[in-house]
Amino acid sequence: MSPKRFFFILLGVILGLVLLGGGGYYLGYSKIHATSANYSQQLANQAATEDQLTAITRLRFTYTRDIKPILPLIDQALPRTKNQTEILSQLQTIAGDSGLVLTGVSFPNAQGLPNNVSQTIPSGLVLALPINFQLNGSYAQLQSFLTRAENLSRFTNVTTLAVTRPDKTKPITYSMTLNAYIMP
Amino acid sequence: MINLLPTDLKEQIHYAKLNRLTLRYLGLVVLVITVLGIIFAGALFYLDLQTNQIAKDVASKQAAIAATAGFQKQAKDASDRLAAIKSIQASQTRFSVLLDDLAKVLPTGVSMDAIVLTGNDKTPVKLSVTGNSYDSILAFRESLVTSPRISGADLENITQSGSNFTASVVIGFKPGEAR
Numbered sequence: 001m002s003p004k005r006f007f008f009i010l011l012g013v014i015l016g017l018v019l020l021g022g023g024g025y026y027l028g029y030s031k032i033h034a035t036s037a038n039y040s041q042q043l044a045n046q047a048a049t050e051d052q053l054t055a056i057t058r059l060r061f062t063y064t065r066d067i068k069p070i071l072p073l074i075d076q077a078l079p080r081t082k083n084q085t086e087i088l089s090q091l092q093t094i095a096g097d098s099g100l101v102l103t104g105v106s107f108p109n110a111q112g113l114p115n116n117v118s119q120t121i122p123s124g125l126v127l128a129l130p131i132n133f134q135l136n137g138s139y140a141q142l143q144s145f146l147t148r149a150e151n152l153s154r155f156t157n158v159t160t161l162a163v164t165r166p167d168k169t170k171p172i173t174y175s176m177t178l179n180a181y182i183m184p
Numbered sequence: 185m186i187n188l189l190p191t192d193l194k195e196q197i198h199y200a201k202l203n204r205l206t207l208r209y210l211g212l213v214v215l216v217i218t219v220l221g222i223i224f225a226g227a228l229f230y231l232d233l234q235t236n237q238i239a240k241d242v243a244s245k246q247a248a249i250a251a252t253a254g255f256q257k258q259a260k261d262a263s264d265r266l267a268a269i270k271s272i273q274a275s276q277t278r279f280s281v282l283l284d285d286l287a288k289v290l291p292t293g294v295s296m297d298a299i300v301l302t303g304n305d306k307t308p309v310k311l312s313v314t315g316n317s318y319d320s321i322l323a324f325r326e327s328l329v330t331s332p333r334i335s336g337a338d339l340e341n342i343t344q345s346g347s348n349f350t351a352s353v354v355i356g357f358k359p360g361e362a363r
Contacts, residue, residue, distance in 0.1 A: 003199035010206040014213055021217040028224035035231040042238040049245040056252050059259055067262050074265050078272075124275070125268040139287070139296075146280035155272050161279050161301040168314075183268050 076153050078183045081116035082129045083154075087180045090152060091133065098144035100137035100174075107131060117184055128179035130159070136171040155181045277303040277363040282333070289327040289334075293320040297350065305362035310340075311353045318342065321351045328353065333361035 001009075067074075088105060095102040108119045108130055120127035135145065142163075149156060162175040187194065279301055290296065293316040299309065315321040321342050328337040340352040 003196045003203055007199045007203050007206060010203060010210060014206065014210050017210070017213045017217060021213065021220070024217070025220060025224075028220070028228075032224060032227055032231065035228060035235065039231050039235045039238070042235050042242060045242045046238050046245070049242050049249065052249055053245055056249060056256070060252070060255060063255075063259050063262070067259075071262065074262065074269070078265055078269055124271050125264070126272065139283075143280055143283060146283065150276070150278060150280055155269060155276075157272065157276050158279050159277065159303060161283075161299075163296060163299045165295075165297045181268075181272055183265055 073153075077155050078126065078181055079154065080182065080184050082118075082120060082180070082182050084119075084129070087129070087131065087154060087156070090154070091131070091149070091178070094148040094152070095135055095145055098137070098148060099141040100135040100145050101171075103134045103136055103173075105131060105133040117182060120182055123179060123181070125183070127182045127184070128157075129182060131178045131180060133176055133178070135174045135176070137174070139172060142172070142174055149178065157181075275363075277301075279303075279363075282361075282363065285331060285333055289324075289331045291315075291320055291323045291327055293317065294324045301362070303363035305357040305359050308354045308356050309362070311355060313351050313353065314345075315349045315351065316347070318344075318349050321349050324351070325353060328355060333357055 084107070091105070092102055108121070110118055112118065117127055120129045122128075135142070137145075146158065146161075149158060157179045158176055159179055160175075160177040163172060164175070165172045189197075282301065286296075286299075290313075295314050296311065297314055298312040301309065313321065313324055315324060321339075325337055325339050328334050335356045335358045337356075338354045340354060342349055342351045
């Protein structure tokens, strides 16, 4: 082979290698770029899961220390079922303790099959079981009853209170609607 | 010195010299490509290794988080219940206090016959009272407006019934004071 021909072959080889190297560099650079982006993403995921795990650990500690002991109180204050007889019994007790006479109680008409939340109505974040009842007694006894009703272990709210005294010889009649709250 | 070599031979010698230089460049190119290749391969290997290790770590942490799903549900339930309790407390009526405040503005000789409380401060509340004199009814109306809860009081009627006087009064509560 003549030196001239060999020179052109060498030039071709160099050119080919430069082109191949350039292409390889581009591909390699792209691959490194993609891999490092993936690496950064994984690092971010790692930090996020680490934070989440730390937050859960802290939450578990706080929950065990502060919330778990008061869970029975929370369930009592906001039961999962309507506990109809329990609330009626409580009303009867506080009426008696206050000196009032409970003359009648009514609930909304049952719609469909009875269950733990039947007869309730939505009230914000919870369900409310409206209880209409009538009481007889003095004004001071009503005050006592209301104070006790407002401090029941279960959350209740007197939504309407109608006071009537048709005749001074008869006791004052109080008609109330009390919402007992439920959160299933 | 006169170069008497034939032109063709002179050209071949020239290319032979060039070839020596070109071969050096070729070696340099091969060296650069090899070094770059090693660097790229090493970097890729290292990044892949690190990425895989982190992915394993993330997977194990996510499994640990998933294992707390039951606890998270419990905590969310407790949180929802506490939020609900807070909202109930915020809207709870205190009619015992309200009635006490109303009783404070009842002058001597005036008693309440009827009232309907709903906790709504946007609607007027009708009161029926009995007083032992005409003046006691007027005093009651004047006393009502001094209550910090009441925004206004309108007398609707005063009727004499035997020795007593009955009156109907409409009152309005100040915002947030009807509960």
